[in-house]
Amino acid sequence: MGVGKSVIRVDSVEKVTGRSKYVEDIYMSGMLHAYVFRSPVSHGVIKRLDVEKAKECEGIHGIFTWKDVPGKNIIHVIYDDQIFLAKDRVLYQGQPIAVIAAKTPEKAREAAKLIEIEIEKQTPLVDFEQSKGSDIKIYGDDNVFCSFKVKRGDIKEAIKNEDLIKVEDTYYTQHQEHAYLEPQGAIVYWENDTLTIRGSMQAPFYVQQALTEVLNMKKSRIRVIQQTTGGAFGGKEDVPNIVCAQAAICAYHLKVPVRMVYERDEDMMTMSKRHPGRTKISLYCDKNGFFKAIKGEYLENAGAFSTLTPAVLYRGTVHLTGPYNIDNVDVIGEAVATNTVPNGAYRGFGSPQVIFAMESIIDTMAKKLNMDPVRLREINLLKPGEKTCTGQIVDDSMGMQEVFKKCVKESDYFKRKEEIEKYNEENEFYKRGLGVSTLYYGVGLGAAGKHMSRCAAVVKIDGDGSMTVSVGITEMGQGLRTVAAQMTAEAFGVDEDLVVVSEIDTSRIMDTGPTVASRGTITAGWGIVQATGRIKKRIHKFLEKKYKERFEDVHYRDGKVYFGKNEMDFHELIDLCTSEKVRLHETALDMPPECTFDDNGQGEAYFVYAWAMNVVETKVNLLTGEVDIIKAHCCHDVGKAVNPREVKGQIMGGSLQGLGYGLMENMQLSSSGSLLTRNFSTYTIPTSCDYPEFIPLIVESEYSKGPYGAKGFAEQPLMGMAPALTNSIRDACDIHLKNIPATPERVYKLLMEEK
Amino acid sequence: MKIEFRLNGKDVSCDVPENYTLLRMIREVFGLTGTKKGCDQGECGACTVLMDKKAVTSCTVLAPVVNGKDIITIEGIEKDGKMHIIQEKMVEAGAVQCGFCTPGMVMSAYALFIQDKHFTREDIKKAIAGNLCRCTGYEFIIDGIEKALESRGK
Numbered sequence: 001m002g003v004g005k006s007v008i009r010v011d012s013v014e015k016v017t018g019r020s021k022y023v024e025d026i027y028m029s030g031m032l033h034a035y036v037f038r039s040p041v042s043h044g045v046i047k048r049l050d051v052e053k054a055k056e057c058e059g060i061h062g063i064f065t066w067k068d069v070p071g072k073n074i075i076h077v078i079y080d081d082q083i084f085l086a087k088d089r090v091l092y093q094g095q096p097i098a099v100i101a102a103k104t105p106e107k108a109r110e111a112a113k114l115i116e117i118e119i120e121k122q123t124p125l126v127d128f129e130q131s132k133g134s135d136i137k138i139y140g141d142d143n144v145f146c147s148f149k150v151k152r153g154d155i156k157e158a159i160k161n162e163d164l165i166k167v168e169d170t171y172y173t174q175h176q177e178h179a180y181l182e183p184q185g186a187i188v189y190w191e192n193d194t195l196t197i198r199g200s201m202q203a204p205f206y207v208q209q210a211l212t213e214v215l216n217m218k219k220s221r222i223r224v225i226q227q228t229t230g231g232a233f234g235g236k237e238d239v240p241n242i243v244c245a246q247a248a249i250c251a252y253h254l255k256v257p258v259r260m261v262y263e264r265d266e267d268m269m270t271m272s273k274r275h276p277g278r279t280k281i282s283l284y285c286d287k288n289g290f291f292k293a294i295k296g297e298y299l300e301n302a303g304a305f306s307t308l309t310p311a312v313l314y315r316g317t318v319h320l321t322g323p324y325n326i327d328n329v330d331v332i333g334e335a336v337a338t339n340t341v342p343n344g345a346y347r348g349f350g351s352p353q354v355i356f357a358m359e360s361i362i363d364t365m366a367k368k369l370n371m372d373p374v375r376l377r378e379i380n381l382l383k384p385g386e387k388t389c390t391g392q393i394v395d396d397s398m399g400m401q402e403v404f405k406k407c408v409k410e411s412d413y414f415k416r417k418e419e420i421e422k423y424n425e426e427n428e429f430y431k432r433g434l435g436v437s438t439l440y441y442g443v444g445l446g447a448a449g450k451h452m453s454r455c456a457a458v459v460k461i462d463g464d465g466s467m468t469v470s471v472g473i474t475e476m477g478q479g480l481r482t483v484a485a486q487m488t489a490e491a492f493g494v495d496e497d498l499v500v501v502s503e504i505d506t507s508r509i510m511d512t513g514p515t516v517a518s519r520g521t522i523t524a525g526w527g528i529v530q531a532t533g534r535i536k537k538r539i540h541k542f543l544e545k546k547y548k549e550r551f552e553d554v555h556y557r558d559g560k561v562y563f564g565k566n567e568m569d570f571h572e573l574i575d576l577c578t579s580e581k582v583r584l585h586e587t588a589l590d591m592p593p594e595c596t597f598d599d600n601g602q603g604e605a606y607f608v609y610a611w612a613m614n615v616v617e618t619k620v621n622l623l624t625g626e627v628d629i630i631k632a633h634c635c636h637d638v639g640k641a642v643n644p645r646e647v648k649g650q651i652m653g654g655s656l657q658g659l660g661y662g663l664m665e666n667m668q669l670s671s672s673g674s675l676l677t678r679n680f681s682t683y684t685i686p687t688s689c690d691y692p693e694f695i696p697l698i699v700e701s702e703y704s705k706g707p708y709g710a711k712g713f714a715e716q717p718l719m720g721m722a723p724a725l726t727n728s729i730r731d732a733c734d735i736h737l738k739n740i741p742a743t744p745e746r747v748y749k750l751l752m753e754e755k
Numbered sequence: 756m757k758i759e760f761r762l763n764g765k766d767v768s769c770d771v772p773e774n775y776t777l778l779r780m781i782r783e784v785f786g787l788t789g790t791k792k793g794c795d796q797g798e799c800g801a802c803t804v805l806m807d808k809k810a811v812t813s814c815t816v817l818a819p820v821v822n823g824k825d826i827i828t829i830e831g832i833e834k835d836g837k838m839h840i841i842q843e844k845m846v847e848a849g850a851v852q853c854g855f856c857t858p859g860m861v862m863s864a865y866a867l868f869i870q871d872k873h874f875t876r877e878d879i880k881k882a883i884a885g886n887l888c889r890c891t892g893y894e895f896i897i898d899g900i901e902k903a904l905e906s907r908g909k
Contacts, residue, residue: 008846015854016842016861018789018829025788179889181793181801181855230791230855231889264794477853477890645849645895652892653852680798680887688880688893 002490003708006645009482010496011228011475020228023185023200024261031187032061034247034260035108037098037115038270039090042124042339042673043136046088046117051098054114059107061256063115064249065098071216075245076209077238081139082305082342084214084245090119091138091304092341093674094270096242101250101258124339126673128301129278131336138304138337145302145335146310148317150389150601153328158293159284167364168282171357172739173722175667176274177677178346179685182230184271185261186244188251194220194507197248198227201240202474203514208506210241211248224506232476233657234345237516238308239272265678272344273667275300275312275335277353279320281361289369291380293328296320298354300335303342309335312343314448314597316350318605321389322358323400323440324380329389331601339673345516347657348719351441356662356740359437359723363730373727374413377438378404388440390597390605397711399637399701400611404438407613407635410697416617424732429622432630433732437720438613442606443712444519447597452513454591457527459488459535461584465571467492470502471524472512478714479646480520486642487525487707491532493556494570510589518610518712521642522592525707530588539573542582593705608703610713611637614655616692616724620732625748627729629659629690632721635697639711644698650714651696658721660686662740758822763831771818778802778813780821781828789829789858793887800886803859804828810866812885829858832865841865841903848899852890860886864900874904 014020051063066073066087075082086097098115102108125136131143139145159166186199195217201207204224211222224244229236247260262271277300284293298316302309317333348355366373382388384398408414413434420432445453458470469488475481481501489496502508512523540554543563551563561568568576577584596603615633620626634655641647664684668676677683702709726737735750759768762785769784778795781787781804790813793801797815804813805827832839838846841864851857863883867874874882879900880893888896 006849009849009851011854012846012851013838013842015851015857016846017833017838018791018858020854021788022791022855024792027786179887181799181853181887181889182791183793229853231853233889264796264799479852649849649852649891649895652894653890654892656892657889679796680794681796685887685889687884687887688897689884691893694892694894 003486003640003642006643007482007486007496009479009646010485010501011481022182022230023187023198023227023259026187026198026259028187028189028257031257031259032101032103032250032254033105033108034250034258035100035102035105035112036096036246037100037112039086039093039095039097041090041119041121042093043122044090044119045122046086046090047120048116048118049097050116053116054111057107057111057114059103060100060111062101062250062254063098064253068249068253069214072213074213075241076213077241077307078310079306082307092339094341095304096246099246099249101254124673126338126340126669126671128276128299128336128338131338138339143337145306145337146313147332147334148314148601150317150329150331152389152391152602155293155295155328155330158328164284164286164292165368166282166284167361167368169361169364169738170278170280171360173277173353173356174740175276176346176661176665177268177667177683178233178235180231180233180235183262183264183267184236184239184243186240186247187257187259188244188247189257190251190255194223195248195252197224197244199240199244200229200236201226202232202236202476202516203238204474204504204506205511206238206514207240207244211245214245215248215252226474226504229474229476233347234349234516235272236476237345237514239344268678268683269675270341272307272342274346275302275343275350275353279354279357281357283361283365285365289371289376289379291324291326294321294326296331298333300350301338301343302335303338303340305342307342308344311448312345312350314446315442316354318390318442319351320354320358322355323382323438323611325382325386326389331389340669341675347654347715349517349715352658352661352719352722355437355439355719356723359720360726363727374408374436377436381438391602392604394609397608397639397701397703399699400440402701403611403613403635403637403699406697406699407615407633410695411615411633413615430619431622431732432617432619433728433730435616435724435726435728435731436614437724437727439716439720441518441610441713441716441719443522443608443610444592444606445513445517446606447595447603450595454512454589455523455526456510456512456589457524457531458509458587459528459531461535461574463575463578465498465574467499468502469499469528470509471527472504472509473520473524474504474515476515478520478650479643480524482646483521483642484524484528487528488532490708491536492570494559518714520712521710522706522712525710526590526592527588529707530590531586534586534588535584538582539577542577542580608711610711610716612716612720614720614724616721616728618725618728618732620729620747622733622751625744625751627663627742627747629663629692629725631693633695633697634717635699636713636716637699637701638713639703639706640700640709641698642708642710647698648696651717652694654714654717655694655721656686656691658718659725662722662725663742666741666743756819758818760821760823761825763827773819775818776814777816777818777821780818781813787828787830791855791858793855800863801856801859803862803886805862805866808866808869810863829861839865840906841868841900844903845896845899848895848902850891850896850899856886856888860888860896864903868904868907876901
């Protein structure tokens, strides 16, 4: 019962029995199926588009193009550059051109073949390193969507010191596909003269805003309800704006229910991915290993439209230098356009790319100094009261030191290092290695997203003592409904069974921004603490009036209520309050602590940080280049683990996504920008036979301002796994991977070069 | 075409287009939506059901093949409204996050459960290697299945 206990998830019985309803499990009478006709080329000018013949097909109820958009033909995210249905030019293969509404998905597909289109092909710009200033124009004058900088101290002066030791390198990271098991989908229908959308999504308020603009309708006439969502990981942050708009334009015109569920290949080909990145770093330290200065240049491949790129780039730029105390910092981040699928949010949000670079180069420095990589990190890690690269003092919930100590101890790092050395001496063809990474994560939207940063909750207690809680935060598998139930139950000292966390519905709750940036627990929690607190205050006053005496405190514990010398059952209290018309219903709206970021990238970039360290052991086959991941210690400071078992679930699940990113997930594009890996047989993700022995470790340095001390961390498990993996490969066989994933081909090639 | 088979212990028959998959048939003709479609290509395992006591991806079995077969879906393993022990143990182990892979995962485990054999942890890993999960990192799923198998006393 309550916070800090590994209670059973509130949604697990429904899910394990198959009774949960995902979008594709909803069938409505008269329902049509929507399908999207897309650009076959990566870059071109539409000369002619004719859908009349296709419309004549049997079973086709409508085909909608840009001409049928009642509002703006734009899918709003941050900038307004993303076209809803292409009108005159196409900028990536798969860009939506028309939406077909048909009796069955098959009929829609057949009709799509009859759509007549003439596109004058143009040379596509695929290589993002060639994008800035290219003759091929995708966005603005120079194809640059946005840039950020972080400048601290005086880098020019600092690096004049000739005694400093310098290392520099350039690192590349690839696309990563979210591979949520449930593909994108939505069902749209009219009810109460309101266009109602049920979809698989992280951010219902985004969808509501986007549809308001596309359909030119009032927000109150667009009701968005999150349906049970089968995984998201960032892939259902802004992208459902597109999916829901596609289904919605059909329902808008045809006035019947329209369901749209993507096929896997369509989903992989056209939905957002992690931005590929290039990171150049020059790191300077003194002869004792203390970091003195760092220069970083981060370039992101945004794809054809900006979507969430400005926010993604902000996080990447701020996280590049890692959790280290460095006085002189000069980091530039830039994101450019290419004729490829637009990239967006993915767990870690622009940071795994730069963390891979930073954590790799630290190992290069360690080698140069002849120091153990753990020791080098140890002397440079931030301590409470020191400043991050944005000049922000970190002292509240600052668990870095404890994370480091716990992880080194629990992983038995130094002893294993010796054992591995012995193993490697005795074995010719197999070599083992240990690799580490240390990192931090700014919780929440930070200064770049502060305009969306709100938290709200509605708590209602019924006469029988059961409660309903609504929050603006979605459940997508991470366990939010369980955590929200636990925090509400904790407030009244009752069992979670009494609490129902309702589905998120834009008609019932205020806009609290998206469920992203590891902000679910803290955002829902703040709202719940405030709403329950007010109800408790009201009950307190009522009891004082009723008993005609002052009570220092009204205490709720184990289903009982204690005040003064009195004791009462919780149910009895609620029954009394109800009969005497005490309002047991409360809406809370709160703002998190302020964040700032000035022109030089200085300020309180995030209100609090999570901290982590990973130790990964691998075994490399020198004859084939194959890498086995043996063991992974993953240690995270989470503030307060509201549900420790679910925290461990997040650690292991996120870490395996990070290991997949580092080892095998290899999205391939053709030279013309066509995405080639469109299913799980060509884009392979880790299976039950690929995961290592996980040792998830939790540190709880409670956040003074957080609900019950909690902060948030669920992206962090992914973020540092790729460099911990490649560093362990480097430790095993002395090859320096500057690109991921560490496929056998890539490892083998480096091994051959090493010889 | 008309086909007859056993579905969750009952004899059933239906008229179904020849190009329907078993997945589509159980979802759309019989309304059993607990079996999920994750890829429709036999790669993710979300649609796993039992056909003649063996785990199969129902998206790669054509409906005519099912004629005369014995099919068990996620809806068919609960008894008297009580969850199967595999489901109970998976819930207790924290094996469920987004839940989309879960019914398929349960069915792959069920195919082991009904065999009169002992299975090691490695066997379990291999048995669910065709069931992708993107949320959990697999450990808690395997914990749950292992506990359920132990309960058989083998």
